[in-house]
Amino acid sequence: MTLADDSPRTVTAPAVPVPPDPTPPPVPRRRGPSLSRNRWGYAYVAPFFVVFGAFSLFPFLFTAWVSLHDARLSDIGGGTFVGLDNYAALLTNDFFWNALRNTITIGVLSTVPQLCLALGLAHLLHYKLRGRTFFRTLMLVPYATSIAAATLVFATLFGRDYGIINTALEAVGLDRIDWESGTLSSQVAIAVIVTWRWTGYNALIYLAAMQSIPGELYEAAEMDGASKWRQFLHVTIPSLRPTILFTVVVSTIGAVQLFGEPLLFGGNGATTGGARNQYQTLGLLMYQQGWTNFNIGQAATTAWAMFLIILAVVGSAALVGRYRARREGARR
Template identity: 50%
Template sequence: MAVLTPTQPSPGLSGPTPRTPRRVGFSQRLSRWDVKLSPYLYISPFFVLFAVTGLFPLVYTAVVSVYDWNLLGGQGDFVGLQNYTDVLAQPTFWKSLRNTVSIFLLSSVPQVIAAIAIAALLDQNLRAATFWRMGVLLPYVVAPVAVSMIFGRLFADQYGLINELLGLVGIDPIRWHADALASHVAIASMVNFRWTGYNALIFLAAMQAVPRELYEAAIIDGAGRVRQFFSVTVPQIRATIIFVVITSTIGGLQIFDEPRMFDAQGLGGADRQWMTTVLYLYDVAWGNQKNFGRAAAVAWLLFLLIILIGIVNFLVTRRIATSTAQPRPPRWVRRRHEASKRLRAEGAMNAQRAAAGTEASVPTAASTTDRRKR
């Protein structure tokens, strides 16, 4: 009887031997880190610049606001929120805040309306379109000091061009520097002159992004230019309108150059009738008080107000973006779309019927052969 003995596996039939892992060299590890870190290195200059010019002044201003910091005496004792309490208790602060709100209301609403109208004109097929677009941007590149000096001469109480023109039509001269509302209108005119063209180009970019098929459908349905503007253009640029309104509001809260240069003293009027919040901050820091602690408190109160406006901007923009992610076309566009769908469906059915009738009328090869055999 044969006895089976276990055989040793031959080296050729054995399984694959495990391969030792290859060591990663220093250059390969360096290349991996280069791929991972290079994007952050490319954008690091922006964050470094933001930390130096934006974040550090913000934090440092917060530190100054809790100290009795004087321009001449330097850093004083820690006072906590006393500077904020003193600022909120001063009537001049609330008056400057009311003036700021009044000026930006008088500037934002006409500014947005005029910018939309100018953008609608520039959106047409005009000759020398680039010339006109650059023309509306010229007031934005002019220095605010120059604009304030020009408008200061226009709105002068005596021998001003505006009062001279009003006198030609029998209207009494307006005291632009004495009346609060008149001074607000004059300063708002400076703001509108400088920023209307800039906002018009923003609206123009939004209007050029509107699909032209919507205008073609409106023309086919008999809509005129006014109907096209209010039924097609305005609904399609709603998000841009909200964006411009919010940014104009934030810019209006920081207005300084125009009221500062409106008169020779630069104090916001004899009764502070056109003093804005930033001008009040400047007066607290560099005027008679020379109190950097209170000025820093004013800056932080203004910053918190801007943050509140920014939150409202975020919520409104997100809501509009959600509602306009798939914008619902106007009723006449929907009716035309439904009619075209019905016509296409009827055309497809007629084509099928015609094809079926053709197949029934044309004899096949097999039927022809059968008839010949018969």
């Protein structure tokens, strides 16, 4: 991992197509003579690492240790050492695979529409608008609403017998849906909650990136006679690609850790994620193992499995990105 050495025009800088530039622009890095080799660096990161080490790193490593034990919640430090048995058991555990499947489908169902809608919304917000601050602020209201409050309301809206979504479906001549008890329907409902909460936030990130797209690109496209739609497809989207990749990664991390929405969606505090575990995510499974079944060793194992999954997803995204980068580089 080479984070520290990379120049960081992350997120928003337009990737393609940049006007041909024979010499790469100077990258301002590792040049400052007096600020480099600066021992103050340690002092500046020290406050962070003191708190971080005490309150984040220790629990993290402790969890790894617990995952190697057959430990109960009430006696967390006193379980018997079982090596990798918990991990082996996890691989043959139907509940784990079910939760993994659910996490993936809910993740796809929420991330894809969320980011597409955010793009569209950002496009709209990019116009010259009356009350632009008002609209932008409005888009952030869902993010300011707590997961608990949002889920509580949506669970009511998605109610089988008295929810207004079903009332509306019936009014237009469709059948009522038992949202909570169906597999796909419950996952869609949860994805709707996630989408609702994060679309506006992502839209503003995209909007910021759009504003940094150089006007010349659009002018050039217009001269070529490209329609607004084609400009969106061939100028806006490619320019946003790094931002899009970034939001995909961040949403993926969020999706794998999804926990509050499926916990609260059932409305009766059950950690099973529905009667058939139809919307139990990995985060919820871990919670059930640890706090409902008191099997903290199993829960720690699931937590570490989640970590490894995220690592794999982000790692492969990184590889794709690198491959692309190389290809683009070769093209130039």
